[in-house]
Amino acid sequence: MRDWVFEATGGGTKGSVDRTGAVTLIVLAALTILSVTMARWLSSRAERAEPLSKVQAATILTAPLPPAVLVGWALRDVPLGPEGFFGLTAFLAVWGGLQIVLLWGSAQRIFCIDPVASALFLSTSLMFALALDRYGAAFLPSGPRVGVMALLCLGAVPFAIADRVLADRLGPAARLGSRAVPILGLLILMIAAPFPFGLHFTTVPVLILFWLAFGSMAYAFGRVRGHAGLGPALGIFLAWSIAASTPIFDAAL
Secondary structure, three states, X not given: OHHHHHHHHOXXXXXXXXOOHHHHHHHHHHHHHHHHHXXXXXXXXOOOOOOOOHHHHHHHHHOOHHHHHHHHHHOOOOOOXXXXXXXXXXXXXXXXXXXXXXXXXXXXXXXXXXXXXXXXXXXXXXXXXXXXXXXXXXXXXXXXXXXXXXXXXXXXXXXXXXXHHHHHHOOHHHHHHHHHHHHHHHHHHHHHOHXXXXXXXXXXXXXHHHHHXXXXXXXXXXXXXOOHHHHHHHHHHHHHHHHHHOOOOOOOO
16 A cells, blocks of 8 residues: 555655554553553442433434434535534534433433543543554644644534443443444435545544544443543543544635
8 A cells, every 4th residue: 555655646665564553452452451440440439320211212322313414414515624524513513412402311410520530531541542643543633633623522522421421321232322323324424425524434433443442441430430420531532533533625625
């Protein structure tokens, strides 16, 4: 792939490729395990909220699909920031906002913030991000990506808050469904509007990897200190992950 790019662009030099994949995976896995271990060191243990019924879970997981897709599609051409990011932000905001409304019976848990768990989670997440940027792929937002991250926070934070509350009130199988449905919504957006949402084809794998890494770390802290209090911190890193990894195209081009 590298040689093909060099040949197509007429630049660069050929030679051996550094094989750092295995080392990168080991470092990132070690940081994830470290985060889970730190969570177990915390003295308190969160009391789990009452589980949702099957009807409640099905309603909360599927109700955001039509409005979030429709709003994202309707706002796809809003010229605020690089191409398509306003629509993506709207999609996440509507999804998370509607789920928060449907979960309003847990309002006292939705908007609480645990400073201890949040600080430890942010610290380990930052180490993970820096290690990924150093040994894997570019993962530090810079230039226009900083503005994209700030914009995405408007949608990613409510999206992550709802995700954390659901993690506390759903079983393992239902939690998988809570991730599969928004991915389905993003795929529908990409099919319905290949431009601009097709440009964000990396959002889906980034979201899956985000849940596997950052979601696992947040879940470990949430079991000890409460899931809902980690929502804002998780939302910031979701915006970070998408902004750092998604191709950016200028709307003016």
